[in-house]
Amino acid sequence: MILCITHSNDFYTIDIFFEYLTSKNIPYFRLNSDHLNYLQKISITDHSFELTDEFGNTFRSSDIKAVWHRKGWRISIPEELDDDYVKIFINEYGNLRYNLYTALEDVPWINPFEAEKKTDGNKLYQLKIAKKNKLTIPKTLFSNDEEEITAFFHTYCNGKAVAKLHGVIAKSMGGENMLSTTIIREDNLESMADIAYCPMIFQPYIEKEYELRIMYVDGEFFTGKINNSEHADWRVNQGNYTWSAYELPENIKSSLTSMMKEMGLYMGAIDMIKGRDENYYFLEVNPQGEWGMLQKELNFPIAERIADNLIKRMKTNE
Template structure:
């Protein structure tokens, strides 16, 4: 049996994955991480666990032979729970979930649980490894220090920088609508007084020809090019953008492969920019990043490749 750890609102990518496993007569179990709570019956022993999900299906960890940790969402709190108990509810169910995952850590995962946890969201660590493997990376500062940020801007950014969050918030520090990536120039550089409450990543703005979303699956590349040369984030004004298939140069593939090997990742969604300077600039890798648009628009068999990776490793 293949276990897929996801969440209750996940669809499309996961549906394609399950359809392919069904076509190969491979049993699977969908574990909704946000419902690892009072909705499920869970008993974890020293070397195994038994779980009954919200639909009444029972699994034992001894039947699981491989794992895809697609997404872990926040655990859902029951509405009737007194708010005084919410913190302990989340702490103990979080601990139970972690214990459950580690029971499975010696099985084949895509990606290995511990290695993925170290890479996911660890931007500076990623950039250090990418640079080691001969990939162009932008000068980067992760800071909550207004003066250090201004000094970085003056030294490296030539009048224009990109500021990034790991997540997204609805409003910026001055009350405007905000995405996880925004442009900083000399005029709005002065609006950093609240940075102490929200550390951000700063990089020089790269003049680009286009952006690339590269899905790496165990040595194979599925690359989409999006015709965004102006916006810091292609999700802004996305109605006018479209994906097209793209062939990465062999040296970039080779460098990315050696980077992923050092990170210990079999799967990752890599963001790069083809700059007007002719270079391919590495931005980041999300070990479980989004790729459904590439499969849908470009017919890339990504879900099937992920499934094949796990099928070939079933014990």
């Protein structure tokens, strides 16, 4: 059985994944991570567990032969819970969830939980590994120091920079990270006075020809191109763009493959831009990033390839 860890609002790509598993006679179980709380009955002992979900379906850890960590979601809090207990509720159910995941660490995962956690939560780590593997990255500063930011702006940014939050402040209904990207110009620098309360990542604004969303699945690339040359991030204005299939240069594929292997990731949504200077710039990789639009609009068999990878590794692990 393949366990798919997702959330209660997930649809489309996960449905394709399940339909494909059914066609291959592979059993599966959907586990909604946001409902890993009072809605489910969970008992862990001796590094094994039994779980009954919110619909009354039961499985045991011994049933699971592979895991797709599709989408992690914040654990839902019951409305009637007293505010004094919210912190301990989140903490203890978070611990329970982590123990449940680690009980399955010996079966194949996409992606391995610890590798994904390290990568997803550390953009500077991503940039370091990307550069090590011969990818071009923007000059980057992560800081809460107004003077350092101002000096960085005048030294590297040629009058225009982007400022981004390092972490995620929210998720879309589909589970995509919602980012905060701000354009900084000379007359915005005075607003940096409050940066001590919210450190951010700063990079020079790169004049670009287009943006690329690259879905990597264990050495395979499914790349969509979007002609966004004006906005800092296509996701802010995504309803106004059309995707087209794109073939990456072989040297970029090779570097991305080496990077993903060093990070320990079997899959991830990679964002790059093609600059007007002809360089390909690596921006980030989101291990749980969105790719449904690529499958839907470009007919890329991404869900099927994820399933194939898990089936192959599951059989090898038997």
